Amino acid sequence: xxxxxxxxxxxxxxxxxxxxxxxxxxxxxxxxxxxxxxxxxxxxxxxxxxxxxxxxxxxxxxxxxxxxxxxxx
Numbered sequence: 001x002x003x004x005x006x007x008x009x010x011x012x013x014x015x016x017x018x019x020x021x022x023x024x025x026x027x028x029x030x031x032x033x034x035x036x037x038x039x040x041x042x043x044x045x046x047x048x049x050x051x052x053x054x055x056x057x058x059x060x061x062x063x064x065x066x067x068x069x070x071x072x073x
Contacts, residue, residue, distance in 0.1 A: 012049045015049035018050060021035045022035050032062065036062060043067065044070070050063060
């Protein structure tokens with residue numbers, strides 16, 4: 001992973017976008033298992049920047065679920 005320092009803050013150059021997590025513009029429960037799998041894979045691969053700009057509650061719940069499951073595993 002490549003990083004960049006901005007104002008003494010080290011940030012990864014690549015983040016995981018959450019736009020399609022849970023179903024793009026509108027919640028789609030049928031996408032939950034694919035969304036969980038994709039996010040879990042990204043975190044296991046080493047992503048530390050989750051781009052959750054303008055994230056709505058459904059997407060936030062999915063992100064929280066995966067991060068929590070990895071922390072307590």
